[in-house]
Amino acid sequence: xxxxxxxxxxxxxxxxxxxxxxxxxxxxxxxxxxxxxxxxxxxxxxxxxxxxxxxxxxxxxxxxxxxxxxxxxxxxxxxxxxxxxxxxxxxxxxxxxxxxxxxxxxxxxxxxxxxxxxxxxxxxxxxxxxxxxxxxxxxxxxxxxxxxxxxxxxxxxxxxxxxxxxxxxxxxxxxxxxxxxxxxxxxxxxxxxxxxxxxxxxxxxxxxxxxxxxxxxxxxxxxxxxxxxxxxxxxxxxxxxxxxxxxxxxxxxxxxxxxxxxxxxxxxxxxxxxxxxxxxxxxxxxxxxxxxxxxxxxxxxxxxxxxxxxxxxxxxxxxxxxxxxxxxxxxxxxxxxxxxxxxxxxxxxxxxxxxxxxxxxxxxxxxxxxxxxxxxxxxxxxxxxxxxxxxxxxxxxxxxxxxxxxxxxxxxxxxxxxxxxxxxxxx
Numbered sequence: 118x119x120x121x122x123x124x125x126x127x128x129x130x131x132x133x134x135x136x137x138x139x140x141x142x143x144x145x146x147x148x149x150x151x152x153x154x155x156x157x158x159x160x161x162x163x164x165x166x167x168x169x170x171x172x173x174x175x176x177x178x179x180x181x182x183x184x185x186x187x188x189x190x191x192x193x194x195x196x197x198x199x200x201x202x203x204x205x206x207x208x209x210x211x212x213x214x215x216x217x218x219x220x221x222x223x224x225x226x227x228x229x230x231x232x233x234x235x236x237x238x239x240x241x242x243x244x245x246x247x248x249x250x251x252x253x254x255x256x257x258x259x260x261x262x263x264x265x266x267x268x269x270x271x272x273x274x275x276x277x278x279x280x281x282x283x284x285x286x287x288x289x290x291x292x293x294x295x296x297x298x299x300x301x302x303x304x305x306x307x308x309x310x311x312x313x314x315x316x317x318x319x320x321x322x323x324x325x326x327x328x329x330x331x332x333x334x335x336x337x338x339x340x341x342x343x344x345x346x347x348x349x350x351x352x353x354x355x356x357x358x359x360x361x362x363x364x365x366x367x368x369x370x371x372x373x374x375x376x377x378x379x380x381x382x383x384x385x386x387x388x389x390x391x392x393x394x395x396x397x398x399x400x401x402x403x404x405x406x407x408x409x410x411x412x413x414x415x416x417x418x419x420x421x422x423x424x425x426x427x428x429x430x431x432x433x434x435x436x437x438x439x440x441x442x443x444x445x446x447x448x449x450x451x452x453x454x455x456x457x458x459x460x461x462x463x464x465x466x467x468x469x470x471x472x473x474x475x476x477x478x479x480x481x482x483x484x485x486x487x488x489x490x491x492x493x494x495x496x497x498x499x500x501x502x503x504x505x506x507x508x509x510x511x512x513x514x515x516x517x518x519x520x521x522x523x524x525x526x527x528x529x530x531x532x533x534x535x536x537x538x539x540x541x542x543x544x
Contacts, residue, residue: 246323248284254326255281272331276318279304280328283319293319342388343396351377353400361488362477364402366393401484435461440506449506464511468501499526501534 246254255277279300286296293316301311322328342348355372356364370393378384438461441450452460473495482488502513514534517523 246326248288248323251322251326252281252284252288255284273328275304276328279315280318280322283315287319339385342384343399345381345384348377348381349400352396356397356400356402356483361480361482361486364481366390366397366481369393369397397481402481403484404479404481406479435463439463442506462505462507465504466501467504468499470497470499472497501526503534 282304283293283296283300287293294312297312297315297319298309300315301307301309305311318328352369352373355376356369359368367390370388370390373388373393374386378386378388438452438454438458440452440460440462442448443450454460474491474493475495476490480488497518499516499518500513501516503511505511512534516526516530518525
């Protein structure tokens with residue numbers, strides 16, 4: 118409930134004049150004057166009393182809030198937060214100590230821009246126009262049929278025509294935003310961005326008396342390097358004499374930057390690897406695998422198929438007596454054996470052959486280009502080994518097949534290898 122105002126208090130006192138227990142005082146001159154002032158102030162605004170009372174209530178409320186450990190809401194001004202922010206400022210200042218400020222880097226340009234700004238301000242003061250003066254000036258420049266406008270581009274003429282309609286409609290009382298939006302849609306077939314551009318053109322024309330020159334097509338153009346005949350010939354020659362295994366976009370990039378570009382006048386100093394890749398594709402090079410055309414037959418013979426079927430059946434019969442390994446940790450789970458049964462451990466055998474003429478299989482080759490390699494695989498080194506789930510690599514043996522080396526791998530070599538592996542596992 119809001120506090121009573123002054124008028125209600127005065128009315129209450131007057132109504133209580135004859136009440137029981139009310140001590141009436143003898144009116145004197147001062148009290149009569151005060152009464153007259155109070156009666157005169159009955160019709161005055163009560164904002165003064167209400168504001169003072171509200172200030173008192175606010176003061177009491179702030180005192181109660183200050184007694185709390187924390188305020189009703191966090192304002193981000195606690196002592197801990199202030200200390201943390203000050204510490205962050207000090208650390209930032211220490212890390213940036215000795216470094217130059219942005220002003221030091223841009224001071225020459227800023228000085229020049231300030232000079233340009235001062236000169237432009239003088240020009241602005243001298244050539245500021247009113248809308249009527251701008252319309253008179255545009256009337257002389259919009260007509261394309263005039264001899265003086267023969268070299269004006271269509272884009273520049275469209276801008277001047279837009280400003281002519283823009284100023285004319287503003288002079289008739291229409292707003293800038295409404296006019297610019299309509300002209301952007303009707304003349305330029307564009308939206309709010311073009312409307313803002315029209316307003317900028319209008320302000321620029323009223324300020325300077327002209328529009329800034331359109332910069333489209335005036336920037337320096339750099340011709341693609343691939344169009345340079347000398348560059349293409351040098352690159353193709355390097356690709357032709359370079360070994361196929363060493364041919365790549367990265368190697369071409371390094372050769373271009375170190376050898377070819379320094380000999381070309383007014384050329385760039387670097388080129389990207391992706392650009393070199395695109396150039397190689399345009400010159401007919403593709404990235405693919407080298408086909409050896411080696412095919413080994415015999416794995417689908419009838420006797421091999423019969424043996425494979427018997428082998429698989431035998432392994433399935435022995436599988437219940439083998440340990441299994443579960444999960445990513447490969448926890449070993451031993452089999453449940455019957456009386457008289459023994460656990461079966463599967464020892465695997467694998468071999469790998471390395472040839473002297475092994476080389477990179479995927480490379481960049483030109484269209485119709487065929488890499489001539491030696492027909493033979495070269496000297497061979499074979500590595501044979503047994504793997505056990507309990508002991509890991511049981512035994513590895515190196516073997517050099519060939520007539521003048523260790524001969525050819527036969528069953529006798531296999532038996533010797535197995536016996537050697539067995540002796541090693543027993544140790």
